[in-house]
Amino acid sequence: MNNLDLGVKIGQLELKNPLITASGTFGFGKEYGQYYDIHSLGAMTTKGITLQPREGNPPPRIVETSAGIINSVGLENPGINAFIREEIPHLQKLKVPVMINISGNKIEDYALLAQKLGKYDIDALEVNVSCPNVKQGGMNFGTQPQSVYEITKTVRENWDKTLIIKLTPNVTNIGEIALAAQEAKADALSLINTVVAMDIDIHRQRAVLGNRIGGLSGPAILPIALAMVYQVAQQVDIPLIGMGGILSGEDALKFLLAGASAVAIGTANFINPLSPLNILEEIEDYMRTNGYQSLREIIGQLK
Amino acid sequence: MNNLDLGVKIGQLELKNPLITASGTFGFGKEYGQYYDIHSLGAMTTKGITLQPREGNPPPRIVETSAGIINSVGLENPGINAFIREEIPHLQKLKVPVMINISGNKIEDYALLAQKLGKYDIDALEVNVSCPNVKQGGMNFGTQPQSVYEITKTVRENWDKTLIIKLTPNVTNIGEIALAAQEAKADALSLINTVVAMDIDIHRQRAVLGNRIGGLSGPAILPIALAMVYQVAQQVDIPLIGMGGILSGEDALKFLLAGASAVAIGTANFINPLSPLNILEEIEDYMRTNGYQSLREIIGQLK
Amino acid sequence: MEEWLRVKSHRQIGNKIFCMAMESSKISQMAHSGQFIHLLCGKEYGALLRRPFSLSSIDKKKQEISIIYRVQGKGTQSLCRMEEGDKIHALGPLGQGFFLNPTYKNIAVVGGGMGIAPLMEIIKYYGGRARVYLGFGEQPIEIEEIKKYTGEISITVEKGNLGKKGFVTAGLAEQWKEKPPEIVYSCGPRSMMKEVASICEKLDISCQVSMEERMGCGVGACLVCSCKTKKKDQKNLYSRVCKEGPVYWREEVIWDE
Amino acid sequence: MEEWLRVKSHRQIGNKIFCMAMESSKISQMAHSGQFIHLLCGKEYGALLRRPFSLSSIDKKKQEISIIYRVQGKGTQSLCRMEEGDKIHALGPLGQGFFLNPTYKNIAVVGGGMGIAPLMEIIKYYGGRARVYLGFGEQPIEIEEIKKYTGEISITVEKGNLGKKGFVTAGLAEQWKEKPPEIVYSCGPRSMMKEVASICEKLDISCQVSMEERMGCGVGACLVCSCKTKKKDQKNLYSRVCKEGPVYWREEVIWDE
Ligand SMILES: Cc1cc2nc3c(=O)[nH]c(=O)nc-3n(C[C@H](O)[C@H](O)[C@H](O)COP(=O)(O)OP(=O)(O)OC[C@H]3O[C@@H](n4cnc5c(N)ncnc54)[C@H](O)[C@@H]3O)c2cc1C
Ligand SMILES: Cc1cc2nc3c(=O)[nH]c(=O)nc-3n(C[C@H](O)[C@H](O)[C@H](O)COP(=O)(O)OP(=O)(O)OC[C@H]3O[C@@H](n4cnc5c(N)ncnc54)[C@H](O)[C@@H]3O)c2cc1C
Ligand SMILES: Cc1cc2nc3c(=O)[nH]c(=O)nc-3n(C[C@H](O)[C@H](O)[C@H](O)COP(=O)(O)O)c2cc1C
Ligand SMILES: Cc1cc2nc3c(=O)[nH]c(=O)nc-3n(C[C@H](O)[C@H](O)[C@H](O)COP(=O)(O)O)c2cc1C
Ligand code: FES
């Protein structure tokens, strides 16, 4: 029955299917394991890790908007050392490819993070140059082709497994940034991270989020993400991981047709923990209905 | 009863209330006149005009997304000469302030447009440096502080009434562009125009829009627009006209609290032609409930 | 014009196809055959914009209008949950309707699928003077209703066996050559209308078609509903389906796209 | 755990306040007083995320759980349209519940407004051993229900005349000084719980509070539901209300924010 070939290649990684869980929405992979066997995923991405522990932004950290949510977690994480001590042992045992999402304040941070993680049996790094919730560094890096080039190069020098650069949508020209990452030998690109956004409570006359500004995700941003994936796919030769508002198989297929080799599921996990599996099934249905054997017949095939 | 002071000042214009209809969603002011007396508006903005007639993009030109619409009209318009011949006579007679939205392919276009329009009894120019649906010029102008500075300066030299620059959200740093427009003596800024976006029909495996790429508007982009208005309000001293997804009085009040002196209503007109009036009423209710006499007590008052 | 309409009856008349009659004191009085209303269908399924529907019946005396529609996406899914007594907000009547002429003795109507909707009023108007050609995918609808007004109906289906097998346009040229109608009215898939227009052009028969395009405002203000046309008096190549349309003379439409 | 729950009864018990009982074969068996479920409320009004609700009743024998909620925004508006027989999807039971001790003879419960919901099960558990203090804006709810389990209820309202006038926390210090409860359970507005915690601190009484914070996943994966805490074994200042909470010991919470 299931003789469909859903495999995709991201750098040196062979994913058995294109469904990846997005960074920051899937913890370190423990919580959703209660809802389904996470080995059925193509891959999982962990919450962003920094060199030093970060306590994150003051609450509230989430607000719902029309077809979207804004979050301002602010990269809360225990820091790389605690992460290695407490999470790596369990992550190394998983039989699903794991991508570690890292963030830095300075270019050297990224080098150090890659070095530290290089000692463990981990499949891929996803380098977040794009978090809009962090004042220093964070997004500023991701908006300049030059610094994206340098970060990518630095990490590349310290990491020989699969290297993915995650791009921010909050830029004038995402294509030139994608090209800079490719030139510095990134294996793949993830796009998009959240879009800078804000909500206001008119009764309290205050920003709803403790941090005022946050990042918009969910269905509201899907058409924005899709345009970026499509545009970047025309410009680079490395595989893309598309994300932004994917809730259904139809949504995921839009990204695949636009040129993404894989898709990541973020906000949808909150709505339904089983989303990644449901989306996978819907993709399989589509392939059967339309007589496709392999996902490769779909990727980038927009007419 | 109605002793509320809703007046706001945009450049030399005194608007009796902050409700403006957004460019491209209100034609040249004729169509919606059947639904209500457009003199109850604070002001109206006309569809973008260019030097030469433009036939616009191939259909389909609109698609609905989650809480948003993408349009790819592509600045269809009869050109400035036909506009002056056929629309100006009627626009000059209106007793509601009229803002003429203009777009160009080259910097000189803007100068010429301003010169031609300068001869008529028109209240304000809204200079669109930001249309994402036009290949040459259009958005490229709006993404560079230097060219925004030059366009603004050129128009300023040819136009001594109220001058508004309309900014695009598709940039890395909207603040520096806002500052460039202010430095070149813009009287006010409109933000935001639509966000670059795309939709795909997975059955036909084609982009839904004839032009593939279009601009996203509607509630989906409200939080993005709000963040930009808030950020720009911190940086410039000239008044802002906030827009992007406003459907209700509550939405409008968010923009006012964030620092906009007026708001423009675009997509909401399509849903309910009476939206601007309803929104105005809801603002008045809010003022009464909270004991405000004047809109100035609200503008930019986010705590 | 805008009006809150009260649903008077709402019934299923085919696979996913519904007919909804609404009380209307204003729109019903102004509406002309071929015009449409722009309905706020409800937000249950997330529809944001209004949806355009042709008036399938206009009863000025009973102050009632009807639409016939197929459930397709978010808007029509919400619409089909409307129940008798519910209110729905409409803009309308909108657009240019059909050219009707009381002196015509012999007209033809060619409808495909849901294209039947705006043609119903024409059939009522011309009654026995109308020859009706209808094409469906599988299941014909409203046939009994039409038979009340005219006996001359020819039904074609692409599959199934509730009519002739094939396309509705097959054989039209021959029939019309023999007995040319004074005018042909057509609504349905673009390819069908293109074929009808081309037959009429060859036979030099007047023909009106009702075009569809995705709409924003529905009232002429946003320019998203463009159809390529060559109206002589128009400066723009594109015309607004909601304002200059949805009904066009066959020679106005630029078909090849 | 996830489960489709069948609505068994759904009734209004106050101004905009509803009680919904649901059939649950799985969650009901695992649930502990103070835990919550994360409900997909329906999209009619555009709610995207799930909404968290404390379990106000857990009946393992009848395989039934209930929630008491107030209609506030999009999610609860959709929720209140659910009818008997409808199904609703839940994650749960989630979070850490209350510390219950069968040997306690004298406990106190302080609830404010909707904060009453998670306290109902505690009152049932301790029965006559519970002294119950409830504060409402105007209209008390569930009083008759509570009286089935304990006679010691004190009701305070901010306005109206269905109870003592004032804040529920007024006079507590004096009463507890005289006859200190072995533990105090509290849920309600933050300022109220802060006051209760501070009274308990002064009198050295154990106290648990149930905190609220806006949630994303509800299962510990997204870190949006942070509450400032000082748990000793924790590296982070913030703790996840959905995982480490919603019930905390009073000394864990950092109140001043
Ligand atoms: C002038 C006119 C008259 C029409 N009359 C009828 C009628 O009598 N009966 C009937 O069943 N249908 C009619 N249609 C088509 C009808 O408007 C669409 O089927 C309906 O809008 C689909 O909405 P949806 O939300 O169910 O589908 P979705 O696919 O969810 O709609 C998404 C968007 O695309 C637009 N759209 C989708 N299909 C069409 C279409 N075929 N034409 C125009 N816009 C479309 C919708 O309005 C909406 O903006 C007419 C269209 C026009 C332009
Ligand atoms: C652990 C826990 C238990 C709860 N138990 C109950 C209960 O038993 N009865 C009850 O009436 N309410 C309870 N609440 C609050 C309830 O979750 C909110 O009232 C509800 O989410 C409001 O949703 P809405 O869509 O109606 O409001 P909206 O204002 O439209 O909600 C918008 C967003 O804000 C969140 N939100 C709004 N108010 C709150 C709040 N007070 N706490 C947390 N998130 C909020 C919503 O979940 C949603 O994501 C509980 C909250 C938590 C965290
Ligand atoms: C609560 C939350 C936390 C996130 N944290 C991170 C993060 O730590 N690192 C990162 O690269 N992206 C982070 N993201 C962005 C997501 O990985 C993803 O790029 C984005 O949410 C768009 O996808 P979606 O619309 O499917 O959620 C976070 C998103 C959310 C909603
Ligand atoms: C159909 C359509 C056409 C538009 N045409 C123009 C235009 O010609 N010039 C312009 O500056 N903005 C144009 N806009 C942008 C709007 O003026 C407004 O900035 C944008 O839609 C955001 O507001 P909204 O979400 O309320 O629609 C257009 C928007 C739409 C939806
Ligand atoms: S739908 Fe707006 S002009 Fe036709």
Ligand code: FES
């Ligand atoms: S809601 Fe996601 S961690 Fe608590």
